[in-house]
Amino acid sequence: MIVxxxxxxxxxxxxxxxxxxxxELIVSYEEYGRDDGPVxxxxxxxxxxxxxxxxxxxxxLLQGWWDGLIGEGKAIDTNxxxxxxxxxxxxxxxxxxxxxxxxxxxxxxxxxxxNYGPDFPEITLIDMVKVFKSFLDDMGIEKLFMMAGPxxxxxxxxxxxxxxxxxxxxxxxxxxAGRMTPGGMAMHNFITETAKSDPExxxxxxxxxxxxxxxxxxxxxxxxxxxxxxxxxxxxWDTVPEGKDSQSLRNAxxxxxxxxxxxxxxxxxxxxxxxxxxxxINTYDLGRDDNSYEEGVKRIKCPVLLxxxxxxxxxxxxxxxxxxxxLNSKKPNSARARVIKSNWGHLGCLREVTALDKEIREFIxxxx
Amino acid sequence: MIVxxxxxxxxxxxxxxxxxxxxELIVSYEEYGRDDGPVxxxxxxxxxxxxxxxxxxxxxLLQGWWDGLIGEGKAIDTNxxxxxxxxxxxxxxxxxxxxxxxxxxxxxxxxxxxNYGPDFPEITLIDMVKVFKSFLDDMGIEKLFMMAGPxxxxxxxxxxxxxxxxxxxxxxxxxxAGRMTPGGMAMHNFITETAKSDPExxxxxxxxxxxxxxxxxxxxxxxxxxxxxxxxxxxxWDTVPEGKDSQSLRNAxxxxxxxxxxxxxxxxxxxxxxxxxxxxINTYDLGRDDNSYEEGVKRIKCPVLLxxxxxxxxxxxxxxxxxxxxLNSKKPNSARARVIKSNWGHLGCLREVTALDKEIREFIxxxx
Numbered sequence: 134m135i136v137x138x139x140x141x142x143x144x145x146x147x148x149x150x151x152x153x154x155x156x157e158l159i160v161s162y163e164e165y166g167r168d169d170g171p172v173x174x175x176x177x178x179x180x181x182x183x184x185x186x187x188x189x190x191x192x193x194l195l196q197g198w199w200d201g202l203i204g205e206g207k208a209i210d211t212n213x214x215x216x217x218x219x220x221x222x223x224x225x226x227x228x229x230x231x232x233x234x235x236x237x238x239x240x241x242x243x244x245x246x247x248n249y250g251p252d253f254p255e256i257t258l259i260d261m262v263k264v265f266k267s268f269l270d271d272m273g274i275e276k277l278f279m280m281a282g283p284x285x286x287x288x289x290x291x292x293x294x295x296x297x298x299x300x301x302x303x304x305x306x307x308x309x310a311g312r313m314t315p316g317g318m319a320m321h322n323f324i325t326e327t328a329k330s331d332p333e334x335x336x337x338x339x340x341x342x343x344x345x346x347x348x349x350x351x352x353x354x355x356x357x358x359x360x361x362x363x364x365x366x367x368x369x370w371d372t373v374p375e376g377k378d379s380q381s382l383r384n385a386x387x388x389x390x391x392x393x394x395x396x397x398x399x400x401x402x403x404x405x406x407x408x409x410x411x412x413x414i415n416t417y418d419l420g421r422d423d424n425s426y427e428e429g430v431k432r433i434k435c436p437v438l439l440x441x442x443x444x445x446x447x448x449x450x451x452x453x454x455x456x457x458x459x460l461n462s463k464k465p466n467s468a469r470a471r472v473i474k475s476n477w478g479h480l481g482c483l484r485e486v487t488a489l490d491k492e493i494r495e496f497i498x499x500x501x
Numbered sequence: 502m503i504v505x506x507x508x509x510x511x512x513x514x515x516x517x518x519x520x521x522x523x524x525e526l527i528v529s530y531e532e533y534g535r536d537d538g539p540v541x542x543x544x545x546x547x548x549x550x551x552x553x554x555x556x557x558x559x560x561x562l563l564q565g566w567w568d569g570l571i572g573e574g575k576a577i578d579t580n581x582x583x584x585x586x587x588x589x590x591x592x593x594x595x596x597x598x599x600x601x602x603x604x605x606x607x608x609x610x611x612x613x614x615x616n617y618g619p620d621f622p623e624i625t626l627i628d629m630v631k632v633f634k635s636f637l638d639d640m641g642i643e644k645l646f647m648m649a650g651p652x653x654x655x656x657x658x659x660x661x662x663x664x665x666x667x668x669x670x671x672x673x674x675x676x677x678a679g680r681m682t683p684g685g686m687a688m689h690n691f692i693t694e695t696a697k698s699d700p701e702x703x704x705x706x707x708x709x710x711x712x713x714x715x716x717x718x719x720x721x722x723x724x725x726x727x728x729x730x731x732x733x734x735x736x737x738w739d740t741v742p743e744g745k746d747s748q749s750l751r752n753a754x755x756x757x758x759x760x761x762x763x764x765x766x767x768x769x770x771x772x773x774x775x776x777x778x779x780x781x782i783n784t785y786d787l788g789r790d791d792n793s794y795e796e797g798v799k800r801i802k803c804p805v806l807l808x809x810x811x812x813x814x815x816x817x818x819x820x821x822x823x824x825x826x827x828l829n830s831k832k833p834n835s836a837r838a839r840v841i842k843s844n845w846g847h848l849g850c851l852r853e854v855t856a857l858d859k860e861i862r863e864f865i866x867x868x869x
Contacts, residue, residue, distance in 0.1 A: 312748055315738045316730030318755035323721050326760050330714055332700045346698060346714075353691050354722055362684030362814050370683045375794065380680055380786040387686035392694050418748040426743065446730050446814075 134187035134204055134211070136163045136197075138233065144271050147222075147264055153254035156243055158236045160268040161226060162219035163187075165203055166211030171278030173209055174269065174293075175199070175218035176286030178482070179414055180355070180407065182226040182234070185218040199283070201486030208493040214278065221285070222264040223256055223413060225406035235264075238405035239341065250405055251337025257416040258285075262292045266300070281305035281493075283482035284448070285410070287439075288313075288417045291456070295419050295432040303500050304437045305493055307473075308445055308482035310452035311430050311459070312418035317447040320358055321411045324351050328404040337405050348399040351407070353391050361444035361478030365390065430459040437468040438496040440489065442481035469496065502555035502572055502579070504531045504565075506601065512639050515590075515632055521622035524611055526604045528636040529594060530587035531555075533571055534579030539646030541577055542637065543567070543586035544654030546850070547782055548723070548775065550594040550602070553586040567651070569854030576861040582646065589653070590632040591624050591781060593774035603632075606773035607709065618773055619705025625784040626653075630660045634668070649673035649861075651850035652816070653778070656681075656785045659801065659824070663787050666802040671868050673806045673861055675841075676813055676850035678820035679798050679827070680786035685815040688726055689779045692719050696772040705773050716767040719775070721759050729812035729846030733758065787824075798827040805836040806864040808857065810849035837864065 143158040165186050175185045177198070186203035188196055197218075203209040209216060219235065220226050226234030234240070238253035245252070269277070280290040280301050287306035294301040313321075331347035333339050357365070369386035373379050420429030437460060439453035450472045457470035473488045475481030482489075511526040533554050543553045545566070554571035556564055565586075571577040577584060587603065588594050594602030602608070606621040613620070637645070648658040648669050655674035662669040681689075699715035701707050725733070737754035741747050788797030805828060807821035818840045825838035841856045843849030850857075 313752070314730065315734035315751070315755065316725075318752050319725050319730075319733045319737070319759050322752075322756040322759045323725060326721065326756075327718060330717065332714065346700065349698065350695060350718055353694065357684075357687050357691060358726065362682070362687075362817065365687045366683035369687070380784070380789065383683070384681070384686050384690070384783050387683065388690040388694075391687050391690045415752050416748070421748065426747075449730065 134165065134200075135191070136165060136187035136189060138163060138189065140233075141268060141271060143264075143267050145267065147267065149254050149260045150257050151255060155236060155254070158222075158264065158267075159240070160219050160235045160264065161233055162217055162268070165216040165218070167213070167215045170213060170215050172274050172276070173214045173216045173279045173281060174265070174277050175203070175209075175216060176265070176280065176282035176289040177218070177221065177224075178282070178284035178286055179410055180351075180402070181285075182224055183218045183220040184226075186216075198483050202490055202493065208490040208497070209281070217269075217272070219265060219268060221261045221289070221410065223253065223261065223406055223409040225401060225403035237403075238337070238409060239403055248341065253405060253409055256409055256413045258288060258292055258413050259296070259416070259421075261413060262289050262296060265289065265293065266297060277301045279303045279305060279497075281307075283307040284309075284479065285414050287482075288414065291419060291433065291437070292417065294435055294437070295429065298432055298434040301435050303435050303496070304433070305440075305496065306437065306453075307440045307489060308442060308448045308479055309439050309456070310448055311456040312420065312426060313415050314448060314452055316449075318415055320447060321415050323354075325408050325411050327351055328408050331404060334404060337408075339404070341403065344404055345396070345399060347404055348402050349395050352395055352398050352402075356391055358446060359479040361446075361476060363444055363476035364478060364480070367476050427459050430456055431463045433460060434464075435467075436496070436500045438471070438492060439468065440471045440473050440482075440492055442473050442475045442478060442485070444475055444477070445479045445481065447479050502533065502568075503559070504533060504555035504557060506531055506557065508601075509636060509639060511632075511635050513635065515628075515635065517622050517628045518625050519623060523604060523622070526590075526632065526635075527608070528587050528603045528632065529601055530585055530636070533584040533586070535581070535583045538581060538583050540642050540644070541582045541584045541647045541649060542633070542645050543571070543577075543584060544633070544648065544650035544657040545586070545589065545592075546650070546652035546654055547778055548719075548770070549653075550592055551586045551588040552594075554584075566851050570858055570861065576858040576865070577649070585637075585640070587633060587636060589657070589778065590629045591621065591774055591777040593769060593771035605771075606705070606777060607771055616709065621773060621777055624777055624781045626656060626660055626781050627664070627784070627789075629781060630657050630664060633657065633661065634665060643668075645669045647671045647673060647865075649675075651675040652677075652847065653782050655807075655850075656782065659787060659805070660785065662803055662805070663797065663800040666800055669803050671804045671806075671864070672801070673808075673864065674821075675808045675857060676810060676816045676847055677807050677824070678816055679824040680788065680794060681783050682816060682820055684817075686783055688815060689783050691722075693776045693779050695719055696776050699772060702772060705776075707772070709771065712772055713764070713767060715772055716770050717763050720763055720766050720770075724759055726814065727847040729814075729844060731812055731844035732846060732848070735844050795827050798824055799831045801828060802832075803835075804864070804868045806839070806860060807836065808839045808841050808850075808860055810841050810843045810846060810853070812843055812845070813847045813849065815847050
């Protein structure tokens, strides 16, 4: 499936929750499937971007990150649905190089004629969701058949359903919670602290593309924290037969797993973007503006499928069950929580295509 | 208990496995308990040092890291045993400032009159154990009633019992395995890569005490990787009552947990030492010089107590059971594997004093 990068300028300026006016707001996105029909909106993970499926050209080696789920005859079926995937406010879009993407610290600031950089406002997860809503309004979309995504995308999906309960008809949330979790908060603070401590950070006024030290650290540790020792064993250990030098070979595999090819992986990533996006994720709390957390969760009216990975340190299964229990106490059987077994920890939300596919298909059958 | 730092110069030069001659080798250590009686030798964790119990002076705020287990009437009873704790070859001894400690990259190189720095040889875990053996020989100790330790100390204890089966009468190994684990190998490679990428690393020829970035990164991520999201929840989350700003307060707690007071924590630590010690841990493999891993493990003749923490990503329980099963297949009931339940992941090996105490007492009763 060949897909096209698209851009839409919002019809109105956007005012963040903390009162900053973004005069011109561009959203970058791509579409898969039908031009008409029920709309499924896909939201991406924190360090990711809109490129959820297909390839931009035949020459590209890799598909989008949920290509196993989105396509002809797949669980998110391009034969049946109009599927849109957009990049979040504040995100660096590695897929687009440093010139493209939704408005972010990389975007030109019309007031100063240089990129926003650290002048880009602090944003909340609700800001990201409101930008998506404005974008979808401008696209003429009156209802979402479904909003779906992994990790940050799952939080945005639940938040959208809570903020606009008549707009969202169903949610699929993978690696998720109703508010940011302790493990996630701690890791996010490590990431932003590391980003700011890059020797070339210069208060955020670095030459774009230049700081690499912190990006390397962040992407290397992500391969440990956002996976699981089971997954590391699978690819670094079990692939080496028992023998005289097995431990040395395993160590070499582990070193290569963590540190290999790192500069290719950090290409197009940006520290200011990471700081803004990750701080935004840490604001996530469905109950923030209500009298209690539970009251906030209960704003969601639609059916919800929540799937967490058994080995995930950031979103362990209990957080999916917590949200499901609250929703079901209000409307029985409206929410389903599932545990996806994976060696891959948090990254199971991308890798465990077979299990996710099966659950999504069953969910769609039930809600139709 | 007030304890004294001591130093012993080994009677002979030490030759590493890779053929480097350390002409003068000093071991720093401390002693607790009796001057006579059965000897218990304590070995420390990878980023730690000899200061296992007591205080150097009344003014000190903190006790040694296993003070809950070592003392009058405690599981490792100073009324009954002569207890020695020594710093490993290659370790930086934060407790001693940068002037003290066992021979390491910080020590003066007699050939060059500056500190060894990156000229300090690459060492193996077996090198560390052989240095301990030479030290104990020079101390006139003919047998160990027990060797015990957490993490790297547990690996050294098992390695000592395998290398010198007639020298060690029992082992207590906490947070352990028979060879380095996949999760541990990956994390260690992250740590050493981070250390070498410190902007002031300069090939290891930095001004001692000056590089801080990498040390900060390492110590911050250790608070996430070497603990568990359960522990983070316990101190950052559950301490905040539900309410309007609970998530903001929790986020502030998480940030403080990860990043707070970090310069005090890295004081006296050294990147070259970390690199040498951590690379040494990654060489650990009881089966290295045998026809199989199992054969190597079976060199151990004495009773062994292995205790792993249920939430430990580096040494999950299965690695304790693996060693116990191999030993028991040779000599039934010679090895006991226990799972210690903890919210604290790997750091449970220091924190779960009550559970560790109980198991060690029972073990000592059985072997006496």
